[in-house]
Amino acid sequence: MEAENHTVLSHFLLLGLSEDPDLQPILFVLFLCMYLVTVLGNLLIILAVSSDSHLHTPMYFFLSNLSLADICFISTTVPKMLVNIQAHSKDISYLECLAQAYFFIIYGGVDNFLLTIMAFDRFVAICHPLHYTVIMNPRLCVRLVLMSWFIMFWVSLIHVLLLNHLTFSTGTEIPHFFCELAQLLKVAGSDTIINDIFLYVVAALLGVVPVTGILFSYSQIVSSLLRMSSSVGKYKAFSTCGSHLCVVSLFFGTAFGVYLSSAGTQSSSRTMIASVMYTVVTPMLNPFIYSLRNNDVKGALRRCLSRAAFGPSWITDLRTKLTLQNLKLLL
Numbered sequence: 001m002e003a004e005n006h007t008v009l010s011h012f013l014l015l016g017l018s019e020d021p022d023l024q025p026i027l028f029v030l031f032l033c034m035y036l037v038t039v040l041g042n043l044l045i046i047l048a049v050s051s052d053s054h055l056h057t058p059m060y061f062f063l064s065n066l067s068l069a070d071i072c073f074i075s076t077t078v079p080k081m082l083v084n085i086q087a088h089s090k091d092i093s094y095l096e097c098l099a100q101a102y103f104f105i106i107y108g109g110v111d112n113f114l115l116t117i118m119a120f121d122r123f124v125a126i127c128h129p130l131h132y133t134v135i136m137n138p139r140l141c142v143r144l145v146l147m148s149w150f151i152m153f154w155v156s157l158i159h160v161l162l163l164n165h166l167t168f169s170t171g172t173e174i175p176h177f178f179c180e181l182a183q184l185l186k187v188a189g190s191d192t193i194i195n196d197i198f199l200y201v202v203a204a205l206l207g208v209v210p211v212t213g214i215l216f217s218y219s220q221i222v223s224s225l226l227r228m229s230s231s232v233g234k235y236k237a238f239s240t241c242g243s244h245l246c247v248v249s250l251f252f253g254t255a256f257g258v259y260l261s262s263a264g265t266q267s268s269s270r271t272m273i274a275s276v277m278y279t280v281v282t283p284m285l286n287p288f289i290y291s292l293r294n295n296d297v298k299g300a301l302r303r304c305l306s307r308a309a310f311g312p313s314w315i316t317d318l319r320t321k322l323t324l325q326n327l328k329l330l331l
Contacts, residue, residue, distance in 0.1 A: 012097050013090040013173045016081065017272055028085045034284050035078045041287030042067035052303060058121050058136040063290060065145050066114045070283035073107035076100055077178040077279055094168075097179040098160055105156035105181065106149075108255075108279075109206055113148035115248050116210040122241055123217035127224045155202055162195045176272060178279075183271075211252055218245070243289050250285065254278035 017027060049055045049064040080100065084090060092100070125132050159181060166188040176183045181199065185192045221241060254277035 011091050011093050011171065012168070012179070013171055014081075014084060014092050014177060014179070015090065015173055015175050016084065016177045017276070024085050024088075028082060031078055031280070032082055034280055035074060035082070038074050038280070038284040038287075039071055041284065041291075042071045045287050045290065058138075058141045059118065059125070061141055062114055062118045062121060062145070066111065066118070066286065069107050069110045069114060070286055072103070073111060074280060074283045076103045076107060081177045092179065097174075097184070098163065100179045101163065101181050101184065102156050102160045104178065104279075105159055106152045109152035109155060110148050111251065112206055112210055113152070114145070115244070115251060116213050117144050117148070118244055119214040119217040119248070122244065123220055126221050126241075155206070158198065159195075159202075162198060166190050166192060166195070176275070178275075180275065207252075207255075214248060246289050247282065247286055250282045251278050254282070 018024075045067040046064045049060045077100065080092065080096070084092075121136060124135050128135065163181070163184060166185075167190040168187065169189055172187050172189075174180075174183050174187060185195050185199070188195075218241065254274045
C-alpha cells in the first residue's frame with residue numbers, strides 16, 4: 001500500500017506484548033492489577049504528603065510531584081492496552097497515537113527531571129545542611145517543578161510536530177503495546193533524518209546531563225557521609241538516598257536500555273520488556289520503595305488511615321459528647 005499523509009483519518013495496529021490468544025486474559029488481569037496498585041499507591045503518597053504538616057518539606061514536595069507524574073505516566077499507555085485486549089482489537093487512531101506519544105514524552109521527561117532535582121535536594125541537605133532552608137526555599141522548589149513541565153511541554157510538542165510531517169501506510173503495524181516514538185520512526189514511510197537528529201540531541205541532553213548531575217550529587221553525598229561521625233545520621237541519610245538510588249537505577253537503566261536497543265539490532269520483544277520495566281514496573285514500585293524505607297511516610301500514612309477510619313477530630317469529639325450525654329440521661 002502506498003504511503004499516505006496522515007492528515008486524513010487513518011489508524012495504526014499495536015501488536016502488543018503477545019499475539020497468543022491464550023495469554024491475553026492473563027496479560028489483562030496482570031496489567032490491570034499493576035495499574036490499580038500504581039494509582040492507589042501513588043495517590044496514598046500524595047495524600048500523606050498533603051495532609052501531614054511534618055512532610056511539608058522540599059523532599060516530600062518533589063516526591064508528591066513524582067507520584068503525580070507517575071500516575072499520569074502509566075495512565076498514558078496501560079488503559080489503552082487494556083481496552084484493546086478486552087475488545088480483541090489492535091487499532092489505535094492516528095490522533096490517539098500522536099496524543100499518546102505526546103503525553104508519554106511529557107510525563108517521562110518530568111519523571112527524569114524530578115529524579116534529578118531530588119538528587120540535588122539530597123546533596124544540599126547532606127553536604128550543606130546549614131544553608132538548606134535558604135537554598136531550597138519554597139519559591140525555588142516551585143520554580144524547578146514548573147520549569148520541568150515547561151521544558152517537556154515544548155520538547156514533546158516539537159517531537160509531535162516533526163512526527164506529524166511523516167507519512168505512514170494505513171494500518172501500519174507497530175511492534176509495541178503503545179505508540180513509542182522510536183518505534184514510530186522505524187515504521188515511517190518517509191525520511192526521518194530530522195526526527196532522528198532531534199531525538200538523539202534531546203536524549204543526550206535529557207539523559208546524559210541529568211545522570212551526570214545525579215552521579216556528581218551522590219559522589220559528594222558519599223564523600224560527606226564518610227566524614228560523618230554519627231552512625232544514626234549515616235543510617236538515616238543512607239536510607240533516604242538508597243530509596244532514591246533504587247528508583248533512579250530502575251528508571252534510567254531500563255530507559256537507556258530501550259533507546260540503545262532501538263538503535264541496535266535487539267529484538268522488539270526485549271525492547272518491550274525493558275519498556276514495561278520503566279513505564280509500568282517503576283511507577284508501581286516507587287510508592288513501596290519510598291514508604292517501606294521511610295518512617296516519616298509510614299507514620300503519615302498510618303495517621304491518614306486512622307483519620308479515615310475514625311473520622312475527623314471534630315466528629316470524634318461530637319461522638320464523645322453525645323455518648324457522655326446519653327450516659328448522664330441513663331444515670
